Amino acid sequence: MSRRQLQRPGPRPATTGxxxxxxxxxxxxxxxxxxxxxxxxxxxxxxxxIVGGLGGRSVVLSATxxxxxxxxxxxxxxxxxxxxxPQATVIPPSHDSYAEASRGVMEVFRSVTPLVxxxxxxxxxxxxxxxxxxxxxxxxxxxxxRARVEDEQGITCSVGVASTKFVxxxxxxxxxxxxxxxxxxxxxxxxxxxxxxxxxxxxxEKTEEALTRLGLRTIGxxxxxxxxxxxxxxGNAVGAHLFALAWGRDERxxxxxxxxxxxxxxxxxxxxxxxPAVVLRELLRLSERTAARLRxxxxxxxxxxxxxxxxxFTTITRSKTLGEPTDVARVVYETARGLYExxxxxxxxxxxxxxxxxxxxxxxxxxRQLALSGGGEEWRAAEQAADQAAARFxxxxxxxxxxxxxxxxxxxxxxxPSGPGNGNPKV
DNA sequence: TCTGGGGTCCTTTTGCCC
DNA sequence: TCTGGGGCAAAAGGACCC
Numbered sequence: 449m450s451r452r453q454l455q456r457p458g459p460r461p462a463t464t465g466x467x468x469x470x471x472x473x474x475x476x477x478x479x480x481x482x483x484x485x486x487x488x489x490x491x492x493x494x495x496x497x498i499v500g501g502l503g504g505r506s507v508v509l510s511a512t513x514x515x516x517x518x519x520x521x522x523x524x525x526x527x528x529x530x531x532x533x534p535q536a537t538v539i540p541p542s543h544d545s546y547a548e549a550s551r552g553v554m555e556v557f558r559s560v561t562p563l564v565x566x567x568x569x570x571x572x573x574x575x576x577x578x579x580x581x582x583x584x585x586x587x588x589x590x591x592x593x594r595a596r597v598e599d600e601q602g603i604t605c606s607v608g609v610a611s612t613k614f615v616x617x618x619x620x621x622x623x624x625x626x627x628x629x630x631x632x633x634x635x636x637x638x639x640x641x642x643x644x645x646x647x648x649x650x651x652x653e654k655t656e657e658a659l660t661r662l663g664l665r666t667i668g669x670x671x672x673x674x675x676x677x678x679x680x681x682x683g684n685a686v687g688a689h690l691f692a693l694a695w696g697r698d699e700r701x702x703x704x705x706x707x708x709x710x711x712x713x714x715x716x717x718x719x720x721x722x723x724p725a726v727v728l729r730e731l732l733r734l735s736e737r738t739a740a741r742l743r744x745x746x747x748x749x750x751x752x753x754x755x756x757x758x759x760x761f762t763t764i765t766r767s768k769t770l771g772e773p774t775d776v777a778r779v780v781y782e783t784a785r786g787l788y789e790x791x792x793x794x795x796x797x798x799x800x801x802x803x804x805x806x807x808x809x810x811x812x813x814x815x816r817q818l819a820l821s822g823g824g825e826e827w828r829a830a831e832q833a834a835d836q837a838a839a840r841f842x843x844x845x846x847x848x849x850x851x852x853x854x855x856x857x858x859x860x861x862x863x864x865p866s867g868p869g870n871g872n873p874k875v
Numbered sequence: 876t877c878t879g880g881g882g883t884c885c886t887t888t889t890g891c892c893c
Numbered sequence: 894t895c896t897g898g899g900g901c902a903a904a905a906g907g908a909c910c911c
Contacts, residue, residue, distance in 0.1 A: 480911095500879090507879050522911080528876045568881090568911045650884095652909050685885060686908090714880060751903085761878070767904060802880085 465632035467586045467609055471577040472702060474608040474616035475593060477553065478625040480570035481510035483603040484549045485539045496536035500526045505716055509541055513625055546570075552601050556593060565702045571620075573613055575702035590628045612698035614649050615639070621647075636696035641668030648693055650686065658682055670694040707808065711747065713737040714802025720759045722795040731784045734803040739777035742805060743835055748773035748814055749805030752783040756791065757800035766791065773809055778827040780805060 477483065481499040486492055496515035500508045508529045511520045518533035530538070550569040557564045560583065563575035576589045583589045590607040597605050604626040608619025611633050618640070623629035631639050644666060645651055645659045658681055664670055670678065671694035679687035692698065713734040721727060731754070742749060753767035766787040774780065784803050 503879095505877090505879075509879080523879080525876060525878055528878095531876090571911075650909065654908060683886070709883070712881075716879060753904090763906085765905060769903065800879090804882090 465630045465635060467630045467632065469633050470586050470609045470611050470616075470630055471575055471580075472610055472613055472616045473574040473576055473586065473590055473593070474610075474613065474620040475553075475557065475572055475574065475590075475597075475605055476608075476617075476620045476624070477570035477597075477603055477605045479510050479512050480549075480603070481541060481546055482512045482515075482539075483510075484546055485542075486512070487602045489537075489539075492537055496520070496533050498526075498529055498533070498536045498538050499541050500529070500538065502526075502538070502540055503718060505718065511536075549601055549603065553597050553603075553605070556596050556600060560589060560593060563702050563704055565704060573616065573702045587628065587630050594626075594628060610636070612636075612696065613700050613702065614693055614698045615696060617649060618643070618647060637671075640694065640696060641666060641671060643667045645670060648690060650689060650693075655682060655686065655690075667694050707810070708745070708747070709808060710804050710806040711738055711741050711745070711749065711808065712753075712802060712804025713741075714755060714800060714804075716757075716800040717798070720797040720799050722797045724793070724795075727788065727798060727801055728785060730801050731788060731803060732781050734801065735781035735784055736777040738803050738805055739775055739780050739831065740835060740838075742775035742808075743811075743832065746811040747808045748775050748811050750774075750807035750809070751805065752780055752787070753804045753806060754784045754787045755800070755802035755804070756788070756793075756798060759797040759799050761799065763800075764791075767806070769807070773807070773814060774805075774824070775811065776824045776828045777831055779824045 482497050485497065485499055489497075494514065495512070496518065497512045498508055498515050498520060499510040500506050504527070506526045508520060508522050508524045508526060510522055511529070515529075515533050515536050518536075520529045520533050520536070526538075530536070546569055553570075554564065554566060554572065557572055557574055561574055561576050561579045563578070565573040567573065574593075576583075576586055579589060580586070583592060586609045590609050594605055594607060597603065606620045606623040606625060607628040608616040608621070608623060609628065609630040610616040610619050615631050615636055619629040619631045645664055646656045648667060648670075651659070659665075659670070662673070662677070662681055664673060670690055673691075675688060675691040677687075678691050681687065682690065715730060715734060717730075721730075750773040751767055751769045753765050755763060755765045757763045768783055768787055770779070770783065780803065788801075
C-alpha cells in the first residue's frame with residue numbers, strides 16, 4: 449500500500465545473500481485492501497480492481513497490480529483513476545474486514561516474536577534476533593511468515609530482510625509483489641546508492657524538490673554531499689537524518705507497539721459548506737466519534753485541536769490545552785466550538801473540518817479533579833451509558849447528541865455519576 | 876488531475892515568567 | 894519602571910507516512 453513505488457525496480461536482485469546479522473524484517477502486504485476484497489470475489493483475480501469511495505471527492509485506497517499497469521496508484525483521485533482504467537472494477541472500502549485481516553496477520557507475526565512494531569494495518573517491522581534458534585535464519589523466518597500469511601489469510605506479502613529498519617523497508621518494496629529480499633550487511637551501501645532520493649523514507653515531494661535544486665538525484669549523491677550543506681538546505685533534523693540514512697546508518701530499533709499520541713476524526717464535505725450551523729453539527733459528530741474512541745481505548749487527552757480546510761485547500765489548525773485531560777464528547781465539542789467561533793469565518797466556504805485530541809494519557813493512572821475542572825462528569829456518565837447501549841444494541845441505538853442536548857442537559861439532580869469524585873456539587 | 880482520513884514528527888512563532 | 898533576553902510551553906503550520 450506504499451504510496452510510492454521504487455521508480456526503477458531493475459532486475460530483481462538475487463536472494464542468495466548472506467543474512468547474518470540481518471535480524472530486522474519489514475513485512476508489507478501486497479495491495480492489501482484489494483487483496484482482502486479479492487478473497488470474497490475470486491472471479492476478479494487477474495483483473496484490474498480499484499478500492500475507493502464512490503463519492504466525487506474520494507481517492508484510490510488500493511489497486512491491484514493489473515490496475516497499476518494503467519498508472520493507477522493509491523491516493524490518486526478516483527475520477528482520474530477511472531479515466532485511466534475505465535474497465536477496472538471499483539469496490540467501495542470495507543474497513544472492518546481490513547481491520548480483521550490485519551489482526552490475523554499481526555497474530556502470525558507475534559507468534560514469531562513479541563518484537564512486532566506495526567506501522568499501519570498492512571505492514572510491520574519484526575526483530576527476529578531472538579527467534580533464530582527456534583525458527584532458523586532470518587530468511588527462513590521470512591519465508592515461513594509468507595507461507596503462513598498466505599495459508600491463513602489468503603493474501604500475499606513481501607518481506608525485506610536487513611540489519612536496519614529503513615533498509616529492510618526498501619528491500620520489501622523492491623521484493624514486491626509476493627517476494628523476499630535479503631540485503632546483506634556488506635551490500636547495504638551498494639544497494640542504496642543507485643536508488644533515487646525519493647526512495648528514502650522521509651523524502652516526499654517537497655524534500656525531493658529541494659534535493660533536485662541541489663542537483664542531488666540518487667542516494668549516492670546525498671552520501672557524497674557535505675552534511676552541513678544538507679542541514680542548511682533541509683533543516684538540521686532532516687539534513688542529518690538523510691545523510692545518515694544515505695550511508696546505511698539507522699540506529700532506530702524495533703519497538704513493540706507504542707501508545708497513540710493523538711486521536712481524531714475529520715470529514716471532507718461532499719460539497720463545500722458555508723453554513724455555520726452545518727459546520728457546528730459536523731464538529732459535534734466528530735467530537736463524539738473522537739471521544740468515543742478515547743473512552744474505548746481508556747485514554748484521556750489534554751489538547752483539543754480543530755482543522756479547517758477552505759475551498760482553495762488552504763488549511764489552518766487551532767488548538768487549546770485544557771486544565772485537565774478529558775474523554776468527554778461534550779467537553780471536546782465545546783472546546784472545538786470555541787476555537788471555530790474565534791476564527792470569525794462568517795460564511796467562508798469550507799471543504800473539510802476535523803477534530804483531534806492530543807497529549808493522550810492513560811485514563812486508569814490519571815486522577816480526575818472534578819471540582820476544579822467543571823469537567824462534565826455527568827456528561828461523561830451519560831456518554832458511557834450510550835457507549836454501553838451502542839455495544840449492546842448497535843451504534844444506531846444511540847440518539848444523536850443534538851437531541852440529547854435539549855432533553856437531558858445536566859442541571860440539578862438528574863444522574864448519579866459513578867466513579868471517583870462522585871458527589872461533588874455541580875455549579 | 877484536483878487532491879481521503881488516520882496519524883507522527885519537526886520547525887517556527889508566540890506568549891509568559893523571571 | 895522599563896527593557897532585554899533566556900527558558901519554556903503552547904500554538905500553528907507543514908512535510909511526511911500509509
